[in-house]
Amino acid sequence: MEFDQSTNLLAAIVDSSDDAIISKSLQGVITSWNKSAERMFGYAAEEAVGQHITLIIPPERLSEETDILDRLGRGQRVDHFQTVRRRKDGTLLDVSLTISPIRDSSGRIVGASKVARDITGQKRAETALRESEQRFRVITEASPIMVWMAGTDKLCYYFSKGWLDFVGRTLEQEYGNGWAENVHPEDFDRCLKIYESCFDERSPFEMQYRLRHHTGQYRWILDRGVPRYTPDGVFEGYVGGCLDIHDQKEAAEQIHVAENVTRLMKAQDEERRRIARELHDSAGQTLTVLGMGLAQLVHRAETAAPELAREGKKIEAIVQQLHREIRTASYLIHPPLLDESGLASALRLYVEGLAERSEVSVTLDIADNVGRLPEGMELAIFRMVQECLTNIFRHSGSKTAFIRIARQREDVQIEVRDEGKGMSPERIKDILRRGSGVGIRGMQERLRQFHGTMHIESSDSGTTVIASIPVAEDIRFADHQALPAAG
Numbered sequence: 001m002e003f004d005q006s007t008n009l010l011a012a013i014v015d016s017s018d019d020a021i022i023s024k025s026l027q028g029v030i031t032s033w034n035k036s037a038e039r040m041f042g043y044a045a046e047e048a049v050g051q052h053i054t055l056i057i058p059p060e061r062l063s064e065e066t067d068i069l070d071r072l073g074r075g076q077r078v079d080h081f082q083t084v085r086r087r088k089d090g091t092l093l094d095v096s097l098t099i100s101p102i103r104d105s106s107g108r109i110v111g112a113s114k115v116a117r118d119i120t121g122q123k124r125a126e127t128a129l130r131e132s133e134q135r136f137r138v139i140t141e142a143s144p145i146m147v148w149m150a151g152t153d154k155l156c157y158y159f160s161k162g163w164l165d166f167v168g169r170t171l172e173q174e175y176g177n178g179w180a181e182n183v184h185p186e187d188f189d190r191c192l193k194i195y196e197s198c199f200d201e202r203s204p205f206e207m208q209y210r211l212r213h214h215t216g217q218y219r220w221i222l223d224r225g226v227p228r229y230t231p232d233g234v235f236e237g238y239v240g241g242c243l244d245i246h247d248q249k250e251a252a253e254q255i256h257v258a259e260n261v262t263r264l265m266k267a268q269d270e271e272r273r274r275i276a277r278e279l280h281d282s283a284g285q286t287l288t289v290l291g292m293g294l295a296q297l298v299h300r301a302e303t304a305a306p307e308l309a310r311e312g313k314k315i316e317a318i319v320q321q322l323h324r325e326i327r328t329a330s331y332l333i334h335p336p337l338l339d340e341s342g343l344a345s346a347l348r349l350y351v352e353g354l355a356e357r358s359e360v361s362v363t364l365d366i367a368d369n370v371g372r373l374p375e376g377m378e379l380a381i382f383r384m385v386q387e388c389l390t391n392i393f394r395h396s397g398s399k400t401a402f403i404r405i406a407r408q409r410e411d412v413q414i415e416v417r418d419e420g421k422g423m424s425p426e427r428i429k430d431i432l433r434r435g436s437g438v439g440i441r442g443m444q445e446r447l448r449q450f451h452g453t454m455h456i457e458s459s460d461s462g463t464t465v466i467a468s469i470p471v472a473e474d475i476r477f478a479d480h481q482a483l484p485a486a487g
């Protein structure tokens with residue numbers, strides 16, 4: 001009674017299992033075949049029992065059975081052996097087998113029980129996962145985005161090839177927190193704060209920092225991180241994508257600097273114009289009045305007190321000298337003729353003044369066809385020539401300077417040449433890129449406003465600065481009419 005009950009219970013358990021449970025003799029003859037075995041392999045129990053187990057083994061895997069029987073004979077179990085079996089309809093299925101020896105009451109091995117689990121679904125999932133990982137790798141490898149992944153412990157365990165190539169390091173070096181060694185020390189604390197607080201909140205983040213390139217240069221990186229979840233919503237860590245934004249950032253910075261320089265120069269031009277006018281109109285006028293008063297005084301003293309008149313004449317000369325100096329200062333601060341008579345007159349006056357004050361002999365050659373140019377452009381060219389001449393006095397050691405301004409089709413060409421000691425090509429490159437003083441940089445910025453270009457040719461026998469500014473043909477005439485030429 002008891003025996004029957006437990007046998008029935010066992011049979012019920014065996015039948016209700018999802019796994020196929022089969023028993024066989026040591027010769028390989030099937031002795032039992034449960035419901036799941038019927039479902040899995042397509043043979044009814046009556047068809048299978050009494051048949052050899054090779055019924056479900058594909059021909060190319062027959063040798064497996066010999067191995068299995070061998071091990072069973074030695075009393076060993078076969079655990080989770082993954083293989084392929086065949087259904088009644090000839091289709092194959094992936095299975096995981098666990099085979100144990102069956103002993104009789106005296107301990108003799110009389111057969112084997114075999115539990116087969118259908119792992120086709122699992123295999124398919126594994127393949128799909130492998131394929132998706134493969135795809136992910138191919139995509140990250142091909143894209144300019146550098147990808148990293150971190151686990152739930154905030155530590156990074158994956159870096160794409162792009163990242164590793166960028167820093168020139170191995171995955172082992174970058175692993176965990178290793179990657180942080182290459183973050184610029186000034187950016188590190190800020191980024192760590194963002195990373196940790198967003199990570200704890202599971203929120204996406206975006207940050208910019210400098211990362212050391214394998215060349216040693218720190219380059220700006222834009223890094224975006226988002227939390228990752230399994231399909232059933234379990235947090236798995238973060239995945240991030242980084243872009244090298246160094247060049248864009250630097251270009252934006254350059255534009256910003258250029259805009260500031262332009263704004264400053266405009267303000268400076270305005271201020272100079274104001275000071276020049278103030279000097280000319282206010283101090284200049286006062287000196288004129290003073291001069292006239294003195295002249296009258298001297299005239300009246302000539303008969304009454306000739307000695308006083310002689311002293312007065314000396315004072316008159318000093319006042320005139322002062323007047324000249326103030327006018328020169330005013331002209332230098334802002335060339336008055338520029339607005340009224342144009343570039344050629346203003347430059348001629350300027351160069352004449354220079355000849356009196358310096359030992360450098362300056363030759364000015366302005367082609368007749370230059371004419372009047374837009375107001376701002378004339379000032380830009382005047383300032384450029386002024387800066388070049390100042391540089392020649394200050395840096396070149398040249399005793400000569402040649403200025404040539406001409407119009408060629410749509411361009412105004414400006415050339416300022418000296419016969420001084422010159423500059424090395426590296427020095428020129430450095431000055432043009434970063435500028436040592438504001439001089440050459442300022443020229444560049446002024447020219448840029450008019451879409452002009454500038455380059456410097458230099459050797460140990462002298463330097464030539466050459467600039468070219470596009471001018472539409474009609475501008476000259478339009479301005480010519482708008483601004484009456486000074487006589």
Ligand SMILES: Nc1ncnc2c1ncn2[C@@H]1O[C@H](COP(=O)(O)OP(=O)(O)O)[C@@H](O)[C@H]1O
Pocket residue numbers: 387391392394395396418420421422423431435436437438439440441463
């Ligand atoms: N004509 C020149 N001959 C030799 N060196 C020059 C000449 N013009 C400029 N330089 C060099 O270029 C540098 C930059 O000039 P600039 O930008 O005008 O700044 P600054 O005159 O204030 O030094 C100068 O310091 C000088 O070394």
Ligand SMILES: [Mg+2]
Pocket residue numbers: 387390391437439440
């Ligand atoms: Mg200078």
